[in-house]
Amino acid sequence: MNHIQGGVTAAKGFKAAATAAGIKYQNRTDMALLYCEVPCRAAGTFTTNLVKAAPVLWDQKLLHAAHAVQAVVVNSGIANACTGAEGLAFCRETADAAAEALSIAPEQVFVVSTGVIGMPLPMDRITAGVHAMAPLLSPSPESGHAAAEAIMTTDTHPKEVAVQLELGGHTVTIGGMCKGSGMIHPNMCTMLSFVTTDAAISRDMLQKALSADVQDTYNMISVDGDTSTNDTCLLLASGLAGNPEITAPGEDFTAFCEALHTVNEALAKMMAGDGEGATALFEVKIVGAANKEQARILSKAVITSNLTKAAIFGHDANWGRVLCAMGYSGASFDPNQVDLYFESAAGRLQLVQNGVALPYSEEEATRILSQPAVTAIADLKMGCETATAWGCDLTYDYVKINADYRS
């Protein structure tokens, strides 16, 4: 498996376009269109929030009916959440516009939104945006990049990745883009992530691969502990790579899953590191766990601890907050057995042995914690399972961005 340039248009058959539709932002693109030359097999995972945005309901319905999806329309200005029955009508109208512009059926169009909750969609601008984008569709990396830019909200940079692997003598590509930033604490999936592949793979195996992998990738990141109403991860497979179709577990499926994991993990980490106001990517590894679930719960508790996140911002090796967060996580372990380390490009430092503080140099600790990516490692010494969660520091800018997000 190799990393390659590109993103959501890297796999065969996929085209993208973007436009400044004026949904909410001025002087920037805020709509993206993703299209495949052929009908795709699709898999998706969505927010578990009881309050689901209308587009989530629309997409879940399409997935459930196993429609051969060919397009995705995204707007990044208004979430179309808490909009009642009107919200679903907005989705239908958006799909109708794309169906007309692309000569496909409305049931082949996923609709995805992110942005302000509770406001109605300006349908005239949405429809105009769809018709403006259709003629611009292109498989070029630039088009994929433009789409990745158009779906950003408070993200500071677009997020793309692509990899290639060999399956049955054929080159298979998987590429993706996503946006994150705030209200990020995915539960089933991230804010918005779009992954495309040209692999020939059955619908069941595609969904199986995605559902399993989100547990270790998108579901392991958190910016602020708030699970969005719009979390959506879509995986589209065009089948154009020509590989023997994957219809059951086996060597090819395992290779596909590994490559998919690489893409999903890369996108998830980009979101965590570009959390609203973040100055650092904060990674928490639990090792020596008795089981996977325990390791996941513990790593997520630390990654979501406001006090720990503020300490990371202050480059303060305040390991007591890490141990405290583990303690209230709900997972059982023996605090008197835990070893704790901080690690970064600047080195590795053990701070706790068997639950008790070791003497260490504050200077060295500050040096290690001043890197743009910092890892806390806790060894439970109970078994050999591990889990990693990704988040970011809690900063003045997080407060600033969210104290006046709507103004």
Added chain:
Amino acid sequence: MNHIQGGVTAAKGFKAAATAAGIKYQNRTDMALLYCEVPCRAAGTFTTNLVKAAPVLWDQKLLHAAHAVQAVVVNSGIANACTGAEGLAFCRETADAAAEALSIAPEQVFVVSTGVIGMPLPMDRITAGVHAMAPLLSPSPESGHAAAEAIMTTDTHPKEVAVQLELGGHTVTIGGMCKGSGMIHPNMCTMLSFVTTDAAISRDMLQKALSADVQDTYNMISVDGDTSTNDTCLLLASGLAGNPEITAPGEDFTAFCEALHTVNEALAKMMAGDGEGATALFEVKIVGAANKEQARILSKAVITSNLTKAAIFGHDANWGRVLCAMGYSGASFDPNQVDLYFESAAGRLQLVQNGVALPYSEEEATRILSQPAVTAIADLKMGCETATAWGCDLTYDYVKINADYRS
């Protein structure tokens, strides 16, 4: 029941003192001593964090053995958490010092700590502090106030309250003090709260009253979602009021519980409103719930939502974040049935009806949200249960305080 001046020394028999022992802070008091002329019946609730500070273990042991407690020693510089076997020895030495100074047994001395995790206690200063305070013990309101000041960490003001009620023709007093500020998301009890009463009440009924009431008071506040290693709430009863002893449920017990609730709720709200960096007390009321547990879960989810808290700081009526937090809380309800209001001293405004936005004046909303105490009310229309949670806004100062707490 009447509110009266005073705090932890208001009830008959209780004396307090404070001193600047130099545990961590300079130029301020950082140790408090609470003493009762007679042995007390004691009740307590403690952190449910798996990582428990040594003083929590010490106090739990005393409570379990039903010792007739007569003194409490508090230091607010170092938490004595994650200090291993040495931590318990610190507790024992502290109790020994108090026992010697007060001519009581070490098993009659509760030891309570808050502050930095992982550092050893400077026992020479602790012991000197205890001996310095013993001769200063006084039942005056000023002494109670001095103790309330000495237990503060990042609190901006001391927190005290006292009430009186009549039981069997006798005046019974309940008073208390507490400290909160950061790492506040009590689970069983708050950071540190000390409530004293002269009521004659059996040990069982005392614990019963406290255990029931913390569910609706301390356990309903959150500053940052971090459940401390040191949460401790102690309730001491001297029995000096002369009322017929409460030994079973009945009119007197109900009256006592009501008065205790008034004290606990007042202290809990003071902690929430004085959360680290807070500019506003944020109250969330769930009404029309099917059951109490549902109401509690929903109100706590909103109170701990970083996004909602940042919006309160920005005086932004971002009700979508409130509904979003309710949605991911884990409690079930019908989003399409929810009515949502914001309320403060400046008025009341409905923003959502049956899950959909109502038109409203942003100007009026900002006016309502600019008060020092703001309430969000969600009506589920499912039943008649209610719950209220208290928290505060998320501000630049919260980040500032916690990015360099140790420096």
